[in-house]
Amino acid sequence: MNNPGGIAILVILACLGVGATYITQTGTAGRIEAQQRAIANRTLLDVLPADHYDNQPLARPVVATPVALPHSTLLSGYLATRSDQPSAVLLRSQALGYEGSIELLVAIDPQGRLLGVKTLRQSETPGLGAAIAGWPNAWMQTFNGKSRQAPDDNGWALKKDQGQFDQLAGATVTSRAVIQAVHDALRYFDEHKAHLIGGATDE
Numbered sequence: 001m002n003n004p005g006g007i008a009i010l011v012i013l014a015c016l017g018v019g020a021t022y023i024t025q026t027g028t029a030g031r032i033e034a035q036q037r038a039i040a041n042r043t044l045l046d047v048l049p050a051d052h053y054d055n056q057p058l059a060r061p062v063v064a065t066p067v068a069l070p071h072s073t074l075l076s077g078y079l080a081t082r083s084d085q086p087s088a089v090l091l092r093s094q095a096l097g098y099e100g101s102i103e104l105l106v107a108i109d110p111q112g113r114l115l116g117v118k119t120l121r122q123s124e125t126p127g128l129g130a131a132i133a134g135w136p137n138a139w140m141q142t143f144n145g146k147s148r149q150a151p152d153d154n155g156w157a158l159k160k161d162q163g164q165f166d167q168l169a170g171a172t173v174t175s176r177a178v179i180q181a182v183h184d185a186l187r188y189f190d191e192h193k194a195h196l197i198g199g200a201t202d203e
Contacts, residue, residue: 071180129174156183
């Protein structure tokens with residue numbers, strides 16, 4: 001036997017449930033997005049000393065579209081500031097390693113010196129090229145303080161290629177790809193410094 005009153009109550013309860021779910025999702029969406037941004041910030045920005053910036057660098061893009069470089073592709077770039085003064089440019093770069101693409105974050109100070117290099121993604125051989133994935137990374141820390149001029153362009157290569165850098169043991173292709181990508185980033189910074197530290201692209 002049909003019960004119109006019971007059906008009406010069920011419909012009302014269902015509507016209330018949907019409404020409550022919508023309100024909950026709407027109310028928490030902003031917080032979830034903020035938390036996701038914070039996680040992304042921490043993942044990216046641990047390449048910078050905490051006292052090196054006081055803005056939200058990911059909200060200050062300075063490279064809007066991918067740029068093909070000699071040995072890599074520049075995917076994006078961001079400006080870090082402290083007291084409204086440029087303190088670093090973060091360049092996200094992609095290069096081809098031994099097993100696949102390697103994505104790096106290269107932090108450069110306004111004078112063109114490397115503050116740090118971090119691997120964001122890689123699929124290199126475990127135990128060999130995949131050693132670039134650790135953070136902090138002892139091998140990549142050898143780049144800190146270097147610039148395009150020190151060493152010069154010829155020095156940005158493996159020692160076996162008449163350059164100045166050691167390679168990861170058993171990972172020549174990976175090591176060469178990383179060094180060339182870092183060198184590309186430094187060269188790009190040097191050639192576009194005024195734009196990179198002078199402002200941000202439209203968001």
